[in-house]
Amino acid sequence: MRAVSVEEAVAMIPAGASVMVGGFMGVGTPERLLDEVVRQQKSRLSLISNDAAVPGKGVGKLFDATLVSRLTASHIGLNPKAQQQMLANQLAVDLVPQGTFVERIRAGGCGLGGVLTPTGVGTSVAEGKRQVEVNGATYLLETALRAQFALVHAFLADYLGNLTYALTARNFNPVMAMAADTVIVTAEHIVPVGVIAPDHVVTPAPLVDYLITNG
Amino acid sequence: MDAQTIIARRVARELHTGDLVNLGIGIPTLVANYVPPELKVFFQSENGLIGTGPMPEQGMAHPLLTDAGGRPISALPGACTFDSAMSFGLIRGGHVDVTVLGGLQVDAHGYLANWMIPGKMVPGMGGAMDLVSGAKRVIVAMQHAAKGKSKIVAKCTLPLTSTRPVSLVVTDMAVIAFPDGKATLMETAPGVSIAEVIAVTEAEIVIPDTVPEMKI
Numbered sequence: 551m552r553a554v555s556v557e558e559a560v561a562m563i564p565a566g567a568s569v570m571v572g573g574f575m576g577v578g579t580p581e582r583l584l585d586e587v588v589r590q591q592k593s594r595l596s597l598i599s600n601d602a603a604v605p606g607k608g609v610g611k612l613f614d615a616t617l618v619s620r621l622t623a624s625h626i627g628l629n630p631k632a633q634q635q636m637l638a639n640q641l642a643v644d645l646v647p648q649g650t651f652v653e654r655i656r657a658g659g660c661g662l663g664g665v666l667t668p669t670g671v672g673t674s675v676a677e678g679k680r681q682v683e684v685n686g687a688t689y690l691l692e693t694a695l696r697a698q699f700a701l702v703h704a705f706l707a708d709y710l711g712n713l714t715y716a717l718t719a720r721n722f723n724p725v726m727a728m729a730a731d732t733v734i735v736t737a738e739h740i741v742p743v744g745v746i747a748p749d750h751v752v753t754p755a756p757l758v759d760y761l762i763t764n765g
Numbered sequence: 766m767d768a769q770t771i772i773a774r775r776v777a778r779e780l781h782t783g784d785l786v787n788l789g790i791g792i793p794t795l796v797a798n799y800v801p802p803e804l805k806v807f808f809q810s811e812n813g814l815i816g817t818g819p820m821p822e823q824g825m826a827h828p829l830l831t832d833a834g835g836r837p838i839s840a841l842p843g844a845c846t847f848d849s850a851m852s853f854g855l856i857r858g859g860h861v862d863v864t865v866l867g868g869l870q871v872d873a874h875g876y877l878a879n880w881m882i883p884g885k886m887v888p889g890m891g892g893a894m895d896l897v898s899g900a901k902r903v904i905v906a907m908q909h910a911a912k913g914k915s916k917i918v919a920k921c922t923l924p925l926t927s928t929r930p931v932s933l934v935v936t937d938m939a940v941i942a943f944p945d946g947k948a949t950l951m952e953t954a955p956g957v958s959i960a961e962v963i964a965v966t967e968a969e970i971v972i973p974d975t976v977p978e979m980k981i
Contacts, residue, residue, distance in 0.1 A: 574833070574835075575833070575834065575835030577831050600849070601889075604835070624890065624891050627889060633888075645889040647895050649856060649857050649895030649899075650895070656850050668857070668899070668929075670894055673894065674924050717813075717829045718830055718832075720847065722848070725850050
């Protein structure tokens with residue numbers, strides 16, 4: 551893990567990159583990183599995020615600045631700007647059931663080619679996908695999902711990069727921290743090593759590439 | 766009593782002590798208001814919490830503790846938090862006893878459509894498809910008709926949420942179940958006759974010899 555400024559971290563992300571962003575309706579989202587992505591105008595992003603949040607909050611800021619060209623998400627209904635950009639064909643949206651969304655990312659982070667899920671069988675979600683019979687039940691083969699970058703928000707990060715999360719701000723963050731080539735983390739608090747007890751570490755330090763420094 | 770209250774009160778009677786319950790947005794959220802205090806139910810919020818409590822008092826909201834709609838909530842003693850893989854493992858894995866969802870259409874076989882209206886509303890399915898695929902019991906809480914049109918249809922014209930039939934539909938007029946894959950009238954709302962239910966139900970509906978009145 552290397553501690554870097556938010557400007558330095560975001561400068562590493564090229565335009566057109568695939569980026570996973572933690573958070574659920576803007577809760578548990580690395581806001582400082584997103585603000586900097588907007589400031590540096592990183593455009594044509596391929597965003598993987600549970601939802602489109604709301605304008606002005608979380609990944610909603612990326613739609614305010616029209617920086618996203620492709621979105622993989624489970625829900626965009628509360629962000630009218632994302633909806634408008636989709637209907638105007640400025641934004642390609644791949645809607646994925648939320649449980650499938652997180653399992654595809656988990657698979658991507660765990661070295662699996664994909665997962666078999668009953669969710670979506672017989673619905674429009676199944677179109678173009680392989681169906682697999684296992685012990686008499688039908689499943690969809692859903693492929694693994696990875697990104698070049700994961701932007702993660704933790705509650706505590708220690709000096710080594712061990713992470714814990716708070717309440718419902720955990721959501722997709724620890725799963726995404728497994729599934730990207732480069733993992734960049736903001737934390738509410740940076741604390742000395744030892745403050746987070748070994749049993750309470752959720753994301754182990756070796757998964758974190760960059761921790762954003764205070765200030 | 767208004768339609769939403771009738772529905773929420775009747776659904777609340779389907780819950781039992783020890784149940785792990787997931788409530789969707791809209792009418793389903795109201796169900797929590799009518800669960801008697803002696804009933805100890807665990808409410809799951811799919812963004813990563815079991816033990817969801819009511820909205821905190823003024824000035825007590827925590828920005829990192831919200832429901833799936835992003836609204837502030839509280840956590841009851843004994844609550845626990847987890848990531849989204851665990852949350853949907855609970856849902857898809859059959860660990861959720863009851864899910865209550867809103868609906869756009871339910872058809873004669875119990876198939877639910879509740880996530881999009883092509884060309885009009887494309888919000889995404891969120892967790893609905895996983896909930897209907899995986900929860901032990903799926904209860905739909907919705908108005909019987911919208912703008913004079915029955916929501917209990919012969920065949921769903923909107924995209925399906927799942928090909929697994931729902932367990933129960935509770936509306937402001939009736940309770941409908943699907944034994945043998947056929948919509949069957951189980952109860953009528955107070956003051957609503959069987960003939961009135963049939964008149965606003967597009968689907969063919971089986972009428973048993975006795976149809977009790979809904980207890981709310």
